[in-house]
Amino acid sequence: MTIPLIKESEEVSKQFHGLIESCHFCNKPTKYWHENTNNPVCEKCAPLHKVAELPDYGKKIRANKRKKAKEAAATMQAAWDF
Ligand SMILES: [Zn+2]
Numbered sequence: 001m002t003i004p005l006i007k008e009s010e011e012v013s014k015q016f017h018g019l020i021e022s023c024h025f026c027n028k029p030t031k032y033w034h035e036n037t038n039n040p041v042c043e044k045c046a047p048l049h050k051v052a053e054l055p056d057y058g059k060k061i062r063a064n065k066r067k068k069a070k071e072a073a074a075t076m077q078a079a080w081d082f
Pocket residue numbers: 023024025026027028041042043044045046
């Protein structure tokens with residue numbers, strides 16, 4: 001199994017001042033990512049692992065975004081009730 005990777009764009013690297021994340025598996029610095037779970041994974045580890053082995057940070061981020069949107073909606077509703 002292989003983990004599909006995306007390469008951090010030069011633009012994003014510059015934005016973060018060239019900060020490079022460590023691979024989830026071997027801890028070596030890498031510019032490659034698995035997009036859906038938001039995990040840094042290097043080119044060497046990607047073919048040796050599968051997506052199911054990664055913690056899904058992307059899921060947490062997505063859930064958090066939904067929660068924030070809900071809270072914002074509740075705040076708006078409270079303002080209307082007032
Ligand atoms: Zn690695």
